[in-house]
Amino acid sequence: MKDQYDVVVIGAGPGGSIAAKTAAKKGLSVLMIEKRQEIGDPVRCAEGVSKVWLRKHIEPDHRWICADVKGSRIFSPDGTMIEMAEEISGGEVGYVLERKLFDRALAYESAKAGADVVVKTRATGLITENGFVRGVKLMHLGEEKEVRSKLVIGADGIESKVGRWAGIDTSLKPADIETCAQFLMSGTGIDQDYCYFYLGNEMAPSGYIWVFPKGEGLANVGIGILGSKSGKKHAIDYLKEFVEQKFPDADILEIDVGAVPVSGSIERTIANGLMLVGDAARQSDPITGGGIINAMEAGRIAGEVAFEAISRNDMSTAMLETYEKRWRQTLGMEIDNSLIVKDVFIGFTDKEINSLAHSLENVNFSSMSLIDLLYALFRANKKLLWDLRVLFKNVVKHETGL
């Protein structure tokens, strides 16, 4: 670790690693720090990603792919099943990853690109001069240290303290997170070709339970509930209940916990000399909770903008605005749409979810996308889903009688 870099990236998750790799590939000197002693461990829930999107960032490698999923099966509270084939399951279905190895492989990519990667090293504050972030204060193996840089990229996940140090309010309200718990289980006996989702307010208040295959008879069984519904009972309690009832004989080989921001985009993700990416920028999808691909997309944009800014020797927000604009025009749009859907769905009673599921019983989904699924739902349930109409503005124009 040197005393000075062009860019310091805080956090070695998928967003941080892609940012570091992108910046290093452009020839910048980059330091990426991770406070945990093992990159990727402990895992913070859900490990599904879309194939198409993953390929844009890294060539899939069997060492960190546990299962190749054909489709998903969604169960409404009364047990009605909706089955979707892989092309249409949206962002989260495709591969189920071994995050420990995946995150490490991505960090390795950034190291190969020339970035310095250091673990067991925690950022404790920012160095700020004349309103500009100029580096990071660190704690490395119990010793304090200062590293100066032209830019800092905050990729510190759900905690998002880096943003707060720079004056961006990243704190989340209970209604803006899904609080999650997950067991890695053996002996569930599930069909390893599918991801399963269980909806129901008793089982998972304003959230859902997922069962993802992890290969060789293993499965991730997890739950996310809306933070505002947590309290008397916590995510882990709901998960235990489900598992006791559904897989009484299965064994728990690992427990993971975490939280996903479902707030939708926050107001600002830049400050002078600073950019935030991934969960730290609250860029996860409010419906699927998926954050891996979004973090990687944002990481790439941040790495590219870092290079531009440093080439022009301009680290001001005026310059970094390019990052803000670019991610908002792409993933930001999808996050906004998902937020609309989330806001509609979290309000539904079990009875309403059942009736939505029934309306799709005779629809064949093998050739549809998530947005098409929503549109099919919308057409059959206009009154209930009226708030979703904005999503289909272009489609709806061609329809009569609406």
Place this chain on the structure above:
Amino acid sequence: MAIKVNKFKCGYCGACVGVCPTGALELVETWIEVDENCTSCGICARICPMGAIEVSR
């Protein structure tokens, strides 16, 4: 300090850090530290996926 984190239950996920309105929490590798900015609002205890936090007023 007005909150108590049960380190035997905590899964060091950082969720509590992300919701604390006053920035009083810090996840240090595998444990949570609380500073004097804690107002005992109880939000962290409510959302902790493991139910590892207790607030006393």
